[in-house]
Amino acid sequence: METFLDLWAAYGSTVTFAMVNALFALSTYAVLSTGVLSFTTVVFAAVGGFLAAQLSGKFGLPLWAAFPAAALGGGFAAAVVAFAFLRLESHWMALASLALVLITRVTALNAPALTGGVNGLIVPVRVEPLELAILLALCTVVFWRLHRSWFGLASRAVREDAAVASTMGISPYRIQFIAFLISGVVGGLGGAALAFTLQFISPETYFIGIAFTMIASTVLGGSFHWLGPIIGAAVFTALPTTMQAIVPQIEDVAKGVVLLLIMIFLPRGLIDPRAWGLKKAAKLREETEAKRAAERDAHA
Amino acid sequence: MRDAGSLLVLDQVVKTFGGVAAVGGLTAHVRQGSVHGLIGPNGAGKTTVINLITGLFHPSAGSIRFNGAKLEAMAPQDIAATGISRTYQNVRLFSGMTALEQVMTGCYLRRGVSLWSSFLGLPAASSAWRSTREQALHLLDRVAMAHRADELAETLSYGEQRRIEIARALGSDPKLLLLDEPTAGMNHSEAEAVGRLVHELRDAGLTILMVEHNMSLVTAFCDSCTVMNFGRLLAEGDPKTCIADPAVQEAYFGRKNDADRIQALR
Numbered sequence: 001m002e003t004f005l006d007l008w009a010a011y012g013s014t015v016t017f018a019m020v021n022a023l024f025a026l027s028t029y030a031v032l033s034t035g036v037l038s039f040t041t042v043v044f045a046a047v048g049g050f051l052a053a054q055l056s057g058k059f060g061l062p063l064w065a066a067f068p069a070a071a072l073g074g075g076f077a078a079a080v081v082a083f084a085f086l087r088l089e090s091h092w093m094a095l096a097s098l099a100l101v102l103i104t105r106v107t108a109l110n111a112p113a114l115t116g117g118v119n120g121l122i123v124p125v126r127v128e129p130l131e132l133a134i135l136l137a138l139c140t141v142v143f144w145r146l147h148r149s150w151f152g153l154a155s156r157a158v159r160e161d162a163a164v165a166s167t168m169g170i171s172p173y174r175i176q177f178i179a180f181l182i183s184g185v186v187g188g189l190g191g192a193a194l195a196f197t198l199q200f201i202s203p204e205t206y207f208i209g210i211a212f213t214m215i216a217s218t219v220l221g222g223s224f225h226w227l228g229p230i231i232g233a234a235v236f237t238a239l240p241t242t243m244q245a246i247v248p249q250i251e252d253v254a255k256g257v258v259l260l261l262i263m264i265f266l267p268r269g270l271i272d273p274r275a276w277g278l279k280k281a282a283k284l285r286e287e288t289e290a291k292r293a294a295e296r297d298a299h300a
Numbered sequence: 301m302r303d304a305g306s307l308l309v310l311d312q313v314v315k316t317f318g319g320v321a322a323v324g325g326l327t328a329h330v331r332q333g334s335v336h337g338l339i340g341p342n343g344a345g346k347t348t349v350i351n352l353i354t355g356l357f358h359p360s361a362g363s364i365r366f367n368g369a370k371l372e373a374m375a376p377q378d379i380a381a382t383g384i385s386r387t388y389q390n391v392r393l394f395s396g397m398t399a400l401e402q403v404m405t406g407c408y409l410r411r412g413v414s415l416w417s418s419f420l421g422l423p424a425a426s427s428a429w430r431s432t433r434e435q436a437l438h439l440l441d442r443v444a445m446a447h448r449a450d451e452l453a454e455t456l457s458y459g460e461q462r463r464i465e466i467a468r469a470l471g472s473d474p475k476l477l478l479l480d481e482p483t484a485g486m487n488h489s490e491a492e493a494v495g496r497l498v499h500e501l502r503d504a505g506l507t508i509l510m511v512e513h514n515m516s517l518v519t520a521f522c523d524s525c526t527v528m529n530f531g532r533l534l535a536e537g538d539p540k541t542c543i544a545d546p547a548v549q550e551a552y553f554g555r556k557n558d559a560d561r562i563q564a565l566r
């Protein structure tokens with residue numbers, strides 16, 4: 001028990017942030033798994049975060065009510081974004097989503113009544129690590145179910161080849177719209193989770209930092225299975241802390257180096273079901289060849 | 301008149317790319333329950349016609365009617381829902397999917413449950429999923445690929461991938477199947493097997509439009525055909541008569557003595 005408490009004192013906040021980052025990474029994964037690269041998770045997080053902070057601060061809403069409100073807010077923002085963005089070509093959509101992140105920050109800075117402006121907002125409610133774990137577990141169950149459903153199959157098809165998918169009766173627009181809604185809900189939850197963890201938020205909270213973390217986590221963990229972003233967020237959050245214990249002030253360097261290494265050596269991330277399938281096929285081929293060789297020897 | 305009994309009618313269909321007409325006013329009829337060949341030399345516009353029928357391209361002019369529906373302004377997924385399915389000249393299977401998953405994806409239109417109930421895993425949805433899986437396995441069996449169901453399709457040979465693509469196209473239980481050079485890259489016995497499958501499907505009521513370069517396979521497989529050259533109609537009707545047509549011979553082989561030279565080279 002003693003050692004557990006010691007460990008928690010040292011790494012508790014890392015675990016907490018890893019869980020928050022996992023929500024952001026899952027939100028990015030939701031759209032990426034249908035072939036859409038979008039930074040708008042940051043926007044959904046801001047909507048969810050400020051909404052949750054205001055509802056609990058001004059109206060005394062408890063956690064269990066503030067989280068669903070944040071999810072709804074994020075989902076609503078996502079519906080608007082999807083409606084506007086899904087008509088764009090994919091690379092323009094990525095750029096437009098980045099532009100929206102910049103616009104959101106400026107807007108938030110200039111709306112002090114809603115966001116506290118430059119002074120930010122104090123959040124009077126705190127989320128316990130256990131509550132966060134439950135929230136993440138719930139989200140994970142949703143992604144697990146999605147992966148094994150017709151939606152999961154259709155989104156893989158749309159991601160790999162949207163034109164071919166459409167000739168099989170799958171509407172890429174519909175699949176990607178639903179993906180945006182999921183991204184918005186999970187992003188909104190992540191934003192609220194961050195607000196209730198930091199207990200102080202400002203427009204700077206929901207900015208490039210989150211964008212970098214969520215993209216890096218998804219790339220690191222892999223975007224071909226829901227487990228990828230969760231593992232990615234855990235590694236990406238823990239790595240700088242553990243490295244820091246060895247070599248101080250290495251955080252940003254370590255993050256950058258890890259990201260580069262992953263992109264060079266594991267471009268599809270740590271969790272890659274396709275790589276396992278390829279390995280299996282290679283093994284099978286080796287076995288049949290060995291068998292054939294043995295048969296030839298037997299004949300000779 | 302001719303339209304009666306035709307499942308698919310192309311009427312004066314035009315498709316231009318930057319001013320160049322890939323298809324220049326093509327009229328064609330595909331009879332219900334037939335195997336119809338679409339032939340012509342390289343660049344004649346055959347693949348473009350298939351892309352126009354499936355909605356990947358929209359015609360610059362003209363109309364395409366299928367079973368009473370006007371396809372020319374419809375989106376690909378809506379055209380697929382009317383009962384049209386296809387394969388691709390360059391196999392386009394989904395990367396990272398097993399053979400079975402490819403065919404399951406092809407079954408999307410007849411999954412029989414909403415995305416929502418499938419997500420919730422309701423009992424009805426689970427049993428629908430299982431029965432679709434059975435159908436997909438059965439389709440793989442029809443193309444002699446059931447033993448490879450759980451392998452990544454991209455690790456299989458080209459001929460095997462082509463067969464999986466046919467099974468995937470059959471997944472939606474289409475009325476009209478479009479095959480773009482289904483036997484390309486196959487050896488003779490594999491090609492024969494595709495021919496047998498095509499005839500089985502036709503006898504079960506399916507209509508098939510296929511692009512095929514091998515003339516002996518065209519005469520063996522097809523009940524009728526349309527010959528194109530430079531995006532236009534060159535000949536149509538009985539395959540043997542079409543191929544014997546001097547205009548067709550010239551389009552395919554250049555002048556007659558060129559054709560003899562090509563024959564001699566083989």
Ligand SMILES: Nc1ncnc2c1ncn2[C@@H]1O[C@H](COP(=O)(O)OP(=O)(O)OP(=O)(O)O)[C@@H](O)[C@H]1O
Nearest residue numbers: 317321322340341342343344345346347348349389
């Ligand atoms: N997307 C496109 N953009 C521009 N030109 C195109 C496009 N698709 C086809 N074309 C042109 O249209 C013409 C017909 O091409 P198409 O692929 O339909 O021929 P094909 O009959 O299928 O030939 P092949 O036997 O080589 O497959 C060609 O000249 C081609 O260059």
Ligand SMILES: [Mg+2]
Nearest residue numbers: 346347348389
């Ligand atoms: Mg072609």
